[in-house]
Amino acid sequence: DQQVKQNSPSLSVQEGRISILNCDYTNSMFDYFLWYKKYPAEGPTFLISISSIKDKNEDGRFTVFLNKSAKHLSLHIVPSQPGDSAVYFCAAIQAGNQFYFGTGTSLTVIP
Amino acid sequence: GAVVSQHPSRVICKSGTSVKIECRSLDFQATTMFWYRQFPKQSLMLMATSNEGSKATYEQGVEKDKFLINHASLTLSTLTVTSAHPEDSSFYICSARAFGPAGYTFGSGTRLTVV
Numbered sequence: 001d002q003q004v005k006q007n008s009p010s011l012s013v014q015e016g017r018i019s020i021l022n023c024d025y026t027n028s029m030f031d032y033f034l035w036y037k038k039y040p041a042e043g044p045t046f047l048i049s050i051s052s053i054k055d056k057n058e059d060g061r062f063t064v065f066l067n068k069s070a071k072h073l074s075l076h077i078v079p080s081q082p083g084d085s086a087v088y089f090c091a092a093i094q095a096g097n098q099f100y101f102g103t104g105t106s107l108t109v110i111p
Numbered sequence: 112g113a114v115v116s117q118h119p120s121r122v123i124c125k126s127g128t129s130v131k132i133e134c135r136s137l138d139f140q141a142t143t144m145f146w147y148r149q150f151p152k153q154s155l156m157l158m159a160t161s162n163e164g165s166k167a168t169y170e171q172g173v174e175k176d177k178f179l180i181n182h183a184s185l186t187l188s189t190l191t192v193t194s195a196h197p198e199d200s201s202f203y204i205c206s207a208r209a210f211g212p213a214g215y216t217f218g219s220g221t222r223l224t225v226v
Contacts, residue, residue: 034215036217041120041220042219043204043206043217043218043219044155046216046217089154089155099145099157099206099215101147101154101156101157103153103154104153
């Protein structure tokens with residue numbers, strides 16, 4: 001049972017435009033959400049996170065939005081750069097330790 | 112920042128042999144480490160939670176006798192794939208929690224190919 005879902009397996013965006021990656025979850029007990037970026041044959045690297053008590057967190061070009069009523073979060077990257085091309089995973093944590101990952105969205109930023 | 116070192120990065124082994132993957136926290140102590148597996152074009156799937164000084168906790172469907180986990184110190188956890196078969200070929204990643212809920216650091220992963 002996939003508790004964290006990323007329904008778009010891939011996304012292509014023109015350089016300089018906004019990339020929006022979406023993530024849905026089913027468990028209302030998740031208390032922390034994270035986004036990871038992953039290149040092929042490498043481990044994921046942490047990008048940005050948000051607590052369940054907030055609805056927005058911003059870090060440079062990256063902003064994460066959380067809509068608890070819809071059980072939905074999104075990652076906005078603006079402006080998108082070719083180096084942002086990677087697979088992005090959203091993840092949720094319950095009770096501080098149990099990680100649940102989405103299936104990933106492959107982002108391609110076209111120069 | 113917190114660094115998790117994972118070795119080897121790539122390994123090719125013959126069917127029936129065992130392979131050991133190491134995961135080390137370099138500048139922090141990790142009482143808990145996590146082992147994930149990723150199949151092509153799929154998500155990271157948690158295999159087991161490795162606890163220092165005690166037995167690992169395995170996720171449903173993961174064979175304990177096949178994927179042996181040892182967490183003998185606060186900086187080292189090992190995953191041994193025993194009697195490997197081609198279907199065990201995958202990308203294995205470890206992670207450890209460093210500082211706070213966002214402080215999960217991942218190793219660089221190990222690409223295992225069983226021939």
